Amino acid sequence: MNTVKTTGSQAIVNEKKTNLGTNSLFSRAAYGIMYLFLIIVAIFQIFPIIWLFLFSLKNNQEVFNMSPFALPESPKWENYSKVWTEGNISLYFFNSVTYTVVAVILTVVLASMVTFAITRMNWKGSKIVLGLFMIGLMIPVHSTLIPLFSTFTKLNMIDNPLSVILAYTAFNLPITIMILLGFYEALPREVEEAAVMDGASINYIFFKITLPMTSPVIATAAIINMIYNWNEFVFVNTFISSEKFKTLTVGIQNFIGQYTTDWGAIGATLVISILPILLAFFLLSNRIVEGIASGSVKG
Amino acid sequence: MNKVMSNKKVIAMYIAPALFLVLALIYVPIVQTGYFGLMKWNGIGDMEFIGLKNYSHLINDPLFWKSALHSFLLAVFSALSLIGYLFISIILAGKIRGANLLRKIYLIPMLLASVAIAQLWLKIYHPTNGILNTVLISLGVDNPPAWLAESNLALYAIIVPIIWQYAGFYILIYYAALKNIPESLIEAARIDGATPLQIALKIKLPLIMNVIKVTIVLAVVGSLKYFDLIYVMTDGGPNGSSEVMASYMYHKAFKGFDFGYGSAIGFFLLVICLVVTFIISKLTKTKNDTY
Structure with missing residues (x-):
């Protein structure tokens, strides 16, 4: 063949x-x-994604009485303005943006510090610590859900964005370290060594020299983290109960429940929820491909 | 150099925050899950130690084993679909113009939230207005099934969007691995008169065996903990016909408030995932794969 x-x-x-x-x-x-x-x-x-765009621009008469493959007679952009203004979609959207951005920054900075310490500094136990992070990749989220729920409840952090952001960060650290590791190992050490000779402090070297040099891989790690966080569902669904803290993935569930017969509104909601990812994909597809490849197969 | 880079305080400062988060939010909870599994507990009130009762209940719970069977079926289908992905990748990694664009198109579904994918496929499977049944009716099928509402079809109907969602991910991995094979090896085989089929089966497949092994683990373990899509599409229904281990645990704990039993299921899930990972890597252990 x-x-x-x-x-x-x-x-x-x-x-x-x-x-x-x-x-x-x-x-x-x-x-x-x-x-x-x-x-x-x-x-x-x-x-299926093109079909979603099509019915997000149709009204019910077009959805129910005409071919699902037909183009909308005149695009019903009002579906979008309706769901954006009537429900909480705009609120969910900004919650998703906030949690995603905060968790991405936290994860990338912490993972960079760990990777720097593991690849650049000399200490016993670095292999063990790296192993701890890597085994974290294999732990199913569901096996941690009940204890996390109970601990966050005790700490008064349930129904609090902090619980979600910390969970995103902890569970994305292993894959982020994995993505960074290859780049750090291939990165020449001469510049850092010269800085040490000049008497620079480690913090100076890390923040002013190494971190800027790793910006390509940081971009890759950040976009992968962004996709994971934006799409995350279980943590928000379990830890958050107030509407005002919900993200898009959880919020659209309730929202779509109210609009079960209005396909145009459902379609518009779904398109709004996937649009940032699609945009990121069109702009940064090479980074995404690279990040998924380097984060998945290291043997 | 050595002195600066061996500063214990600095090392601790760089490692501690991340390590603390991973220990506190991943490692401590998996130990707690095993411990909570020994308790009778509704999640709010006091715990009561009941020994291994939850675990023995688990062993004798037909509903749990039904969900485990469904998870197992998902794992089998996901592993089998790898053959298809591999086939596509081998074609794609040949001299195909636009291969890079194609593999990016394949990847798009994988980037979208499972929740959004689930909502979209709910519409595709919609009994009267979904594209699937509209096409079937126009092809002359009189009474197309209601897919997700039929207990003998629901699980299989869910497998299709799962295959759709992950295709691009595995194709990307295989494609990268195949492109890594030195062209000279293929060229040498070709000059020796090997047919393209022989080259694919005897040279390419063995050379990317390590990658295939990793993808089998990813596909099987990924299926065992599969949740989001099923939770949204059928919530395990109708009549538990698409319930999987993770959704069963979620229902027991967060809907039934049996946190002790839910923890026992969660712990069991963890053990299964680790054991399966171990078994698959043993079974598929290959000799020296370096090239």
């Missing part, structure tokens, strides 16, 4: 000159089939 690799110039290396003609015709057809297959997969991946 993988004849695709014997196209064009490759085929020449491979085949005797006599049957080159038929073979390249065959591999061109095979290439076409492969390509078609890949495009069908792409359509399967992207179509």
Whole structure:
């Protein structure tokens, strides 16, 4: 099935000159089939999201009486203004932004400090500490949920954004350290060594030299953290009960419950909730790809 | 250099905040979960020590084993879907123009919140106005099923968006691994007369075996703790037909206020995840994979 690799110039290396003609015709057809297959997969991946955009711009008459594939007769942008102003969607949105931003900054700074201490400083036990962080990757969130709920209740931190932000930070530290680690190990140490010779303090070296030098990987780690935090559901659903502290993922649940028959409003709500991620993706897709790859497979 | 970089106080200061958070919010809770599992506790009042009763109840709870079976089925389907992802990746990593764009398109669903994906697929599966049944009716199917409302279909209907959601993630991983194989190796095999199929099966697959091993662990463990999408789409229903371990634990603790039993399930979930990770890495242990 993988004849695709014997196209064009490759085929020449491979085949005797006599049957080159038929073979390249065959591999061109095979290439076409492969390509078609890949495009069908792409359509399967992207179509549900396009359909969501379509019905977010329709009214109920169009949704219920016309083909689901039809374009909206005239785009009903009022669906968006309605859900943004009538419900708490704008409030949920700003809560999501706040928790995401605070947790991302906290996670990236703390993870950078740990990675710096592990890769740059000499101490016994650095391997063990790194191991502790890495094993954290395998712990299922649900196994910590009841104790976290009970501890936060005791500390009067339940229904308090702090509980969510701290949980985001703790659970994202392992993957963030993992993403940073490769970059720190490859980063030349000469500049830092020179600074030590000049008598610079460690804090100066870390904040003024190393941290700026690692800005590319910090961007990657931050965008991955942003996606995780923005999409998080269980912690907010468990720790937060007041409307005023809910994030989009939890808030849209209740909201959609009220609008069960208004597909346009539901669609608009969902589009609002995924739009920041889609925007980040269009602007920073290379960083996202890099971050997911480096955060997932290290063996 | 050594003296500055060995300053114990500074090292402690750099490690302590993160380590404290991970210990307090991840490690202490998993120990507590095991401990709470020994208690009769409604989450608010006093705990009462009842020994291993919750755990023995767990062993004899048919509803728990039903949810465990569903989690296991999810894990099997997720692991099987890896074959499909691998197939797509091998094609994609050939000389395909636009491969980079395609793999980015594949990735989009994975970046979206499971909750949003769940809401979207609720609409796709909508019995009367969803795209799925509209297409089926136009193809001449008289009574298309109500998918998520049918207890014999709900779990399988949920597997489709899961496969949809994670496709891009695994394809990205496989694609990166395949692109890492030195071109000279493939070229040498080709000159020796290996067919593309032989190259894929005998050279490429063995070379990325370590990566495949990691993805199997990710897929299986990920499925065992799967929650968000199911919680929103069916909440384990109808009639518990799509209940999985994590949702069963959540229902017992936060809806049924049986925090002791919920903790026992949570602890069991942890043990299963760790054991499965260990078993899979033992089973798929390969010889020297360096190239």
